[in-house]
Amino acid sequence: MLKAEISPTRFNGRRHVYDAFIFDVRKPIRTTDVYKYLQRRGIKDVIVEPKYDGLYVQVAKDGSEVRVWSDLGNNLTANISSKIVEKVKQLPCKTLVAEGELELFINGKHEARGLITGLIHRRKRNLPPGVHEVVTLFDCLYLNGVDISTKNTQERLNSLKTLKLPQLLTPSRVPLNMVPYWRVKNPTSLQAVAKKICRLRHFEGVIIKPTNQTARNLRFIKFKKYIEFALSVLKRIPTRTRGVYNYDLGALTHEGKLIKVARSYNTRLRLTPGDHAAVACFNVSAYMKDGKIKRVHLYAPKIQTKTTAPVNSVDTIIKTAKAFGVLEMHRKL
Incomplete structure (x- = not known):
């Protein structure tokens, strides 16, 4: 060399x-x-x-x-x-x-x-x-x-x-x-x-x-973990490609309010705000401040299908992700 x-x-x-x-x-x-x-x-x-x-x-x-x-x-x-x-x-x-x-x-x-x-x-x-x-x-x-x-x-x-x-x-x-x-x-x-x-x-x-x-x-294969949650469609965002949409997706808080936890990209499925969607992601990020979780984000979310399942709460998402080893805690060092 x-x-x-x-x-x-x-x-x-x-x-x-x-x-x-x-x-x-x-x-x-x-x-x-x-x-x-x-x-x-x-x-x-x-x-x-x-x-x-x-x-x-x-x-x-x-x-x-x-x-x-x-x-x-x-x-x-x-x-x-x-x-x-x-x-x-x-x-x-x-x-x-x-x-x-x-x-x-x-x-x-x-x-x-x-x-x-x-x-x-x-x-x-x-x-x-x-x-x-x-x-x-x-x-x-x-x-x-x-x-x-x-x-x-x-x-x-x-x-x-x-x-x-x-x-x-x-x-x-x-x-x-x-x-x-x-x-x-x-x-x-x-x-x-x-x-x-x-x-x-x-x-x-x-x-x-x-x-x-x-x-x-080299052409290799990734065999990756994912986990699925039921989320509510908050907003449908048209893209430049006809029939393809981005979506803001939400989960329920303690008070029963919907907060954004993900944005999916390039989905051909047409959904309406208020619809429920089965959403797969590779992991869940929880952002900490003063020892408390302030924000939750699903990494690389992909809408699988429309669903009639009830929307998951933020607490359920965190507990499930932690139980199956796909929760990432983010905090300042």
Whole structure:
């Protein structure tokens, strides 16, 4: 790797192509549809990894020089924990470009993506007591001057293994981690691994990568958690496309009033204010102030259908999301 390559390494858009499957966290996990999809594409050998709930970063090392970049190419090196930077410096390699996920733990408990975003933009190296940042590396692009991105998924993971990092599912005590992964070749194993990973609440689901694909042509699968609530349509918002609408959606307060908790986008279903809708989302964000929840927001809501079910209350949404591990608490540190 040349000195100039300490800057972010870019691939064309094909690198980030993926297919998505979702599953209701309130029901038993079934990977049947995913495996059938793999069969239709002639894929029989895959790598399964946890889907982390953090921020994508690219870690670059050239001798003792280290850079950590965001997905937009912003230099985050001075913003993240100095322990991460020092650990990268100590890795047994001269040069490295690797992809990873930056996560936040407080007193051993995983915290929401939004909290780590706010923390790194405060530009403080010294973290408050009990606050721990970790980067989990999940792909290797360059190592010791060799372009690893042209190798297949298993070979790239083997390259990461030479860095001798721990492979922890809950890396709440180490600054640098390598993704744990499973190589799967049959539907029974896929089901078992997905269950193992998704039982841990701080994961959003799993990532499934064909073993024989390079980093430059990788098309992977996201298998993500979702949860569904009954909400009231507050407002229908026309878009520039005829017959396609955005909707403001509400839930009930203690007083029986409707407050906005979500906005869905690009829905072909035509609903009227006052209608009830079954709405799926990936997680629920609760925003705290002075120790109390002041606002609730459903992340990436998608209207499934019109429903006659009673509208859920804000309390029900919070309790259900917490019970099934999809509640994110946002607060200032």
